[in-house]
Amino acid sequence: MKIEVKNITKNFKKTSVLRNVTLTFRSGHIYGLIGKNGSGKSVFLKIICGFYNPTEGEVLFDGKNIFKENKFPPNTRALIEKPYFLPELSGYDNLKLLANLNKKTSEENINDALKITNLYEDRKKKYSTYSLGMKQKLGIAQVLMDNPDIIILDEPFNGIEEQTAKELRINLLKRAKAGKIIILATHLKEDIQELADEVYVFEDGNVKLDKLK
Amino acid sequence: MKYIMLNDIRYTLRQEFKIIIIYLSVAFLCPIFLSYDQSISIERLIYGSLGFGLRINDLSIFEKLIFCFSIIVYLYLLLKVFTKDILNDVENLFLRISTKQWLFYKIISIFLISLCLLFLYYGTANLVILLLKKDISIDLFHLFIRNIEFIYCLQLLILIIYVAYYNKKNNLFYLLVITIIFVLVFWKRFINWNITDCHILVTIFILMIIIFTIISKNMKYIFEKIKEKMI
Numbered sequence: 001m002k003i004e005v006k007n008i009t010k011n012f013k014k015t016s017v018l019r020n021v022t023l024t025f026r027s028g029h030i031y032g033l034i035g036k037n038g039s040g041k042s043v044f045l046k047i048i049c050g051f052y053n054p055t056e057g058e059v060l061f062d063g064k065n066i067f068k069e070n071k072f073p074p075n076t077r078a079l080i081e082k083p084y085f086l087p088e089l090s091g092y093d094n095l096k097l098l099a100n101l102n103k104k105t106s107e108e109n110i111n112d113a114l115k116i117t118n119l120y121e122d123r124k125k126k127y128s129t130y131s132l133g134m135k136q137k138l139g140i141a142q143v144l145m146d147n148p149d150i151i152i153l154d155e156p157f158n159g160i161e162e163q164t165a166k167e168l169r170i171n172l173l174k175r176a177k178a179g180k181i182i183i184l185a186t187h188l189k190e191d192i193q194e195l196a197d198e199v200y201v202f203e204d205g206n207v208k209l210d211k212l213k
Numbered sequence: 214m215k216y217i218m219l220n221d222i223r224y225t226l227r228q229e230f231k232i233i234i235i236y237l238s239v240a241f242l243c244p245i246f247l248s249y250d251q252s253i254s255i256e257r258l259i260y261g262s263l264g265f266g267l268r269i270n271d272l273s274i275f276e277k278l279i280f281c282f283s284i285i286v287y288l289y290l291l292l293k294v295f296t297k298d299i300l301n302d303v304e305n306l307f308l309r310i311s312t313k314q315w316l317f318y319k320i321i322s323i324f325l326i327s328l329c330l331l332f333l334y335y336g337t338a339n340l341v342i343l344l345l346k347k348d349i350s351i352d353l354f355h356l357f358i359r360n361i362e363f364i365y366c367l368q369l370l371i372l373i374i375y376v377a378y379y380n381k382k383n384n385l386f387y388l389l390v391i392t393i394i395f396v397l398v399f400w401k402r403f404i405n406w407n408i409t410d411c412h413i414l415v416t417i418f419i420l421m422i423i424i425f426t427i428i429s430k431n432m433k434y435i436f437e438k439i440k441e442k443m444i
Contacts, residue, residue, distance in 0.1 A: 012441070051303050053433050070432050072307050084302045086223060097216040101309045142305065 001027045001062055001149055001181060003048065003073075008057035010043055017043045019205040020057070025183060027149075030176045032192035033185040034210065035202030041185040042080055044202070045152050048183070049078050078152035083139025087128035091119055091138045094127055095145055105146050113145035116171050118164040133159040140168065144175075151175065154185045169195050217318040218325070220302070221294050225326055229290060233330065236286045240337035243279055248345050255342075259351050262338045263360065283334075284367065287327055291368045292375065294323055299436050312432045316425060320369070327364050331357070362413045369420035376427050379438040390423060 003025040010018040017040045025031055033041045046052045048059060050072040058065050061073055085094040092110065099105035114120040117137040122130070130138065136159050143151055151172070157165045172195065176182050184192050192199065199210040225233070244262040247253055253261075261276045263283075298306055298315070306315055335357055343349055373391050428435060 049304070049308065050433060051307070052437055067433065070312070070429065072312075076308050078304045078308060080304060084305060086220060088223065089219075097219065098305055098309065101216055101306070146309075 001179075002060075003150070003181060004060040004063075005044075005048065006058050006060065008044070008047060008054045008059070010040070010047060010052065011055045016205050018047075018054075018207075021205075021207045022057075023200065023207065025181050027179045027181055028176055029197045030172060030182040030184065030192075030195055032196030032199040033183065033202060034187070034189050034192070034199060035185075036187055039202040040205050041202050042154055044207075045078065045080050045154055045183065045185055049073060049076060049080070049152060051080075073150060075146075075148050076150040076152065077143040077146055077148040078154075079139045079143050079156065080152065080154040083135055083142065085127045085135070085138060085142075088126065090124050090126055091130065091134070091141075092123035094138065095142060098142060099145060102146070109145045109147065110141075113141035116144055116167065117141045118167065131159075133161065136160055137164065144171070149180055151180055151182045153183070155187070156184060157186070157188075157191050214318050214321075217298070217306075217315070218322050221297070221319075221322045221326060224297055225290060225294065229293060232286060232289065236283075236330070237333060237337050239279065239282060240334045241341055244338055244341040244345060246275070248342075255346055255348055256351060258342060258346065259339070259349065259353075259356075262342060263335065263356070284364075287330075287364050287368060288371050290326065290330070291323055291372060294326060295319060295372065295375075296439055299439050303436075313425065313429055316428055320372075320421065320424070323368060324365055327368065328361055331361055331364065335360075358410070359413075362410065362417070366413060366417055366420065369417060369424065373420060373423050373427065376424065376435050379435045379442075380427055380431050 005021060005023045005025075008018055008021045009016065021044065023031075033044065035041045043052060047054050050067060053067065059067060066073060085091075086097070089097070092114065095110045095113065096107075099110055111120065111123075114123050117140050119134060119137045119141060122134060127135070127138070136156075140153065140156055143153065156168070160168070172182055172184075176197075184196065186192055189199075200207050201210045240262070244258060247258050247261050261273075261279065298319070335353065339349060339353065370391060374388070377388055377391070
């Protein structure tokens, strides 16, 4: 699988958030996007997910411009900004409800995702009682449980303890080796320095390559 | 379906609880207020209290206000429940199910929420009327059915106008169709028994097709514009 982002420009009214950005993402790689808050990373991720239309340019998934067909990218899961769940239900029940939406995810997948994020012990607790870090973990579990081909995570390690973050990094590496495309955005370079094959820096709407493994 | 339904019900009960309480308070207070006029007929008391006194020609200001208030509550809830997912839950939903599926579940969800709310309103208002007058000599079931049909039809119409407003093209065409439907159905007064349930169901079906057409053609543009406007 290949995602080609070609000459993307995004304007909100008179403000230009992204300017002529061109990037290619390939299967089996982890990509890091670094930039200060408001540098356009999240908007870029939302364009890939199809939540925003680019003002100019196009995004191709294996050569297909799915945005023209008004569809969302295939087999993609994302965590951008804060996760959204039902506070009255447990973490497990929330994932189960989401899994029922497309009926492709088994109970085993849900439990695996909870174990990867070190949330398995707390799976029966109500979401409303979760700490900020646990909420973030559940957001990541929601992404991982469907075993998607494209994984998009915005500030994934925010509020997560070091041990879980370490285990998550290992899991993401495994997934990349299995042929998935993983795109991680963060404002902290240290978060993805060891993990990413390519790191891009977002600055005032422009993007430049920072590191190539 | 379950996720969307639970989410919508939870949202309505949690975030719009005050609106629901005010609405049900109206159901409780309205019959009491109207029955101060000792000569009021039971028919007028029921229509006035239920906020659908359109059958009666000489509506008082109070009855008109109750009518407008009921409509506003249902339209407000419609727009809140409709835009909620677009504003908060895009990642969970739209990467998992198609927009058409989402829209299908959403309009069912909106219908069920309106149905439950109207049921509660009828229950409250009619209980008070029964206590005050000891008599309800009107086919309430038929009135309830007509009432929910009216509300749902109006909700779909407003939803079309709402999404057509954010749509980048064909606005004029959709607005023309809506105007024709509005004139044909509403001009003659919906509550008038001359309009059969069959007419209304066909209208609801046409309105649903229009909504599906507008949203499936330009869904991303519409969603983005709604988000831009609301945030």
